[in-house]
Amino acid sequence: MSTYPTGRQILDLPMGDNGADADTVRGYLAKLLRELWRERGCFSGKYVFGASDWHYDLYQALADAGLIAAKFDDDGYFEECDTEAGSRLISRAIDALGVVETHD
Numbered sequence: 626m627s628t629y630p631t632g633r634q635i636l637d638l639p640m641g642d643n644g645a646d647a648d649t650v651r652g653y654l655a656k657l658l659r660e661l662w663r664e665r666g667c668f669s670g671k672y673v674f675g676a677s678d679w680h681y682d683l684y685q686a687l688a689d690a691g692l693i694a695a696k697f698d699d700d701g702y703f704e705e706c707d708t709e710a711g712s713r714l715i716s717r718a719i720d721a722l723g724v725v726e727t728h729d
Contacts, residue, residue: 630692632721635714638690643682644674650686650718684711 636651647653661668673679684706688695692714696705 630690630714630717632717632719632724635687635692635718636721638686640682640686641689643685644676644679645682650683650715651722653683653686654719654722681706683715684708687711687714 636649636654638650640647640649640653643653645653645656647656657673660673671677681703684693684695684703687693688706688711693711694705694707695703698704
């Protein structure tokens with residue numbers, strides 16, 4: 626994958642073990658939106674899928690793909706993570722969710 630992945634490439638990244646039980650970033654974001662829609666006014670952005678660190682599931686997928694810098698401890702937990710770059714990439718993926726492809 627290039628250094629500057631497209632939103633679609635980010636959406637197609639595989640997810641490891643995660644709170645949403647999603648296979649891809651696309652699936653994770655879809656489940657996140659579904660949860661927001663279901664909970665509406667009671668939605669807790671802090672404890673989505675039962676964990677306050679849920680956004681690190683997405684950073685993990687980006688780190689595994691080599692798209693953001695990250696350092697892990699011996700147990701596989703983040704010690705350092707470029708969350709700024711990760712947030713930009715996830716924003717790019719979210720923007721791609723709204724793009725309708727046309728076929729000529």
